[in-house]
Amino acid sequence: MEKAKRVAIILASLMLIGPTAYARNYQITGALDSRFMLYDNQGKINRDNFLIHGAEVNFKYIFQGESGDWATLVLQASYSPDFDFFSREFNYHYGDKYFVLKGPKGQINLKFGKFVVPFGNLQYYVSHLLILQPMFTRSLGTREDIGVEVGGYFKDYEYDLSFTNGRGDGRISLKNEGLFIFRIGRTNGDLRYGISGLIGGAPEGEYMIGMMMREEEKINYVHKNRLGFDIQYPYREFTLRGELIVGRDEKVNVGGFYLGGDYELTPKILASLKMNYWDPNLKAKDYIIDAGLGLGYRINKYVTPRIVYEKSWSKDAEGMNKSTGLFTTQLNLNF
Amino acid sequence: MKRLLRFKKTISVLVLALAIYFPVSSFAAVCVFRFPDRDVYKLYPKATNYKSVLKKIDGEAKKKCEDLLGRPLDSDETELTFYEIYKGKELIGMIHPHAERGEYGTIEVVWAFTLEGKIIDFTIQRDREKKGKELNAQEFRRQFGGKDLNSPFVLENTKEINTKLLKPVEEADKGSSAIAYGAKKTLTFYKYLFQEVK
Numbered sequence: 001m002e003k004a005k006r007v008a009i010i011l012a013s014l015m016l017i018g019p020t021a022y023a024r025n026y027q028i029t030g031a032l033d034s035r036f037m038l039y040d041n042q043g044k045i046n047r048d049n050f051l052i053h054g055a056e057v058n059f060k061y062i063f064q065g066e067s068g069d070w071a072t073l074v075l076q077a078s079y080s081p082d083f084d085f086f087s088r089e090f091n092y093h094y095g096d097k098y099f100v101l102k103g104p105k106g107q108i109n110l111k112f113g114k115f116v117v118p119f120g121n122l123q124y125y126v127s128h129l130l131i132l133q134p135m136f137t138r139s140l141g142t143r144e145d146i147g148v149e150v151g152g153y154f155k156d157y158e159y160d161l162s163f164t165n166g167r168g169d170g171r172i173s174l175k176n177e178g179l180f181i182f183r184i185g186r187t188n189g190d191l192r193y194g195i196s197g198l199i200g201g202a203p204e205g206e207y208m209i210g211m212m213m214r215e216e217e218k219i220n221y222v223h224k225n226r227l228g229f230d231i232q233y234p235y236r237e238f239t240l241r242g243e244l245i246v247g248r249d250e251k252v253n254v255g256g257f258y259l260g261g262d263y264e265l266t267p268k269i270l271a272s273l274k275m276n277y278w279d280p281n282l283k284a285k286d287y288i289i290d291a292g293l294g295l296g297y298r299i300n301k302y303v304t305p306r307i308v309y310e311k312s313w314s315k316d317a318e319g320m321n322k323s324t325g326l327f328t329t330q331l332n333l334n335f
Numbered sequence: 336m337k338r339l340l341r342f343k344k345t346i347s348v349l350v351l352a353l354a355i356y357f358p359v360s361s362f363a364a365v366c367v368f369r370f371p372d373r374d375v376y377k378l379y380p381k382a383t384n385y386k387s388v389l390k391k392i393d394g395e396a397k398k399k400c401e402d403l404l405g406r407p408l409d410s411d412e413t414e415l416t417f418y419e420i421y422k423g424k425e426l427i428g429m430i431h432p433h434a435e436r437g438e439y440g441t442i443e444v445v446w447a448f449t450l451e452g453k454i455i456d457f458t459i460q461r462d463r464e465k466k467g468k469e470l471n472a473q474e475f476r477r478q479f480g481g482k483d484l485n486s487p488f489v490l491e492n493t494k495e496i497n498t499k500l501l502k503p504v505e506e507a508d509k510g511s512s513a514i515a516y517g518a519k520k521t522l523t524f525y526k527y528l529f530q531e532v533k
Contacts, residue, residue: 024388024389024390025387025388025389026389027389062387064386064387066424067383067384067421067423067424068383068384068385068386068419068421069384069385069386069387070384102372102384104383104384105372105376105382105383105384106371106372106373106375106376107372109372152372153370153372153373155373155377156373158373187370187373189467189468189471190461190462190463190467234440234461234462234463235463236439236463236464236465237439237440237463238463239463264439264440264463267436267440300410300411301410301411
């Protein structure tokens with residue numbers, strides 16, 4: 001079936017499902033993210049410049065007893081005609097499928113399935129809606145993974161411990177050594193911050209610049225250690241986010257930081273800015289810098305167009321410099 | 336090239352259809368309860384659990400709400416989540432998160448109230464106001480305690496705080512008004528989606 005027809009069918013289904021669904025202890029939502037992407041000096045525009053980043057239908061069911069909720073099931077059916085279902089790009093953002101068993105007073109909750117791993121700000125980024133991506137593709141190489149997690153709250157403190165397979169592409173492999181992640185965080189008024197750690201096998205970070213490109217990728221897995229500090233602070237029209245990460249990949253020390261934020265120009269217009277610096281080998285001269293600036297206009301709850309320009313500069317271990325620019329327009333539909 | 340044009344055409348038609356199908360909203364008020372596992376127990380220290388209840392605002396409820404508020408609901412206020420608060424198997428109260436526009440963006444307020452619709456307390460889960468701390472301080476919050484829909488939180492048919500009933504936070508009239516109107520709206524929703532439905 002043609003790309004346009006497939007997308008039209010998904011959209012039409014969402015239009016029917018979204019507004020008419022009546023729910024008491026379940027909820028159905030949906031989204032469609034379409035983009036036009038143009039690289040600097042690309043030349044002729046072709047069909048590949050138009051991208052359906054993903055279409056999704058989200059189903060959430062809450063299991064309830066006489067004394068309240070005791071579990072939640074979240075299933076996300078997602079599809080993109082432009083990404084392989086088991087590609088890393090697709091699995092950074094899509095395919096949540098998990099079950100949460102609630103413990104007493106929110107203090108110990110058990111989650112299992114495919115979910116966003118609890119490192120840094122990851123749990124708080126709705127990443128598939130962002131065209132300015134944070135640093136996880138460089139620094140961790142994974143975002144969603146299959147496994148188990150224990151997490152909860154003690155007053156203003158929150159904790160999460162997860163053990164996942166480490167593939168990060170929506171599949172499980174018994175050959176992988178597994179990935180252990182923890183985060184301890186605190187909320188103090190509007191300020192939220194935390195410390196995270198990661199040990200185990202995870203996909204190698206992307207060194208070459210090449211965002212959202214279709215590729216037959218073979219993922220390399222490396223043993224990683226990471227220690228991170230994350231922060232988020234909303235202040236007047238600003239929301240500031242930051243991450244500082246240091247670690248080790250096999251025998252190489254790595255590190256970097258991410259600074260990003262949003263500025264509400266008007267109630268409907270949001271400007272976004274990001275900058276990350278990632279050093280894949282602290283002893284070598286190599287680095288990757290990504291910077292971007294974007295604007296979004298919220299027409300209504302359902303339709304948000306955005307434009308972004310991103311620039312990346314990198315230097316490899318041999319001292320070769322490279323830079324890439326990318327202009328993106330995005331149309332995001334939510335139901 | 337033909338395929339490309341056809342694809343663009345399809346997307347354009349769909350976008351146009353959506354823009355017509357869904358009205359342009361003013362400022363969305365539907366609010367997500369960001370940290371129920373944390374904030375439920377702050378507002379109800381004796382609670383042991385909560386039950387999420389999703390309610391759809393049908394045409395009849397919408398009309399009743401708008402009549403009582405004297406203002407139209409926001410276009411995205413079609414389905415709302417309430418939280419029934421339990422101590423063991425005993426239902427001891429309600430929570431509803433609600434967002435209103437302040438001076439520097441949305442103020443997300445989590446309201447705790449009794450089954451009879453009297454406010455117990457609230458907590459601000461997110462705001463960007465200059466006087467955010469003061470708006471969330473006990474001095475401002477406690478004025479709402481015990482009040483119900485018989486209390487004129489705002490001036491009639493407006494979103495403006497009724498200063499005869501509530502003392503706004505200094506230099507935060509807009510934020511104070513947003514919270515006062517949010518109180519009225521939350522209790523209005525509760526009245527027509529719970530109390531009058533039973």
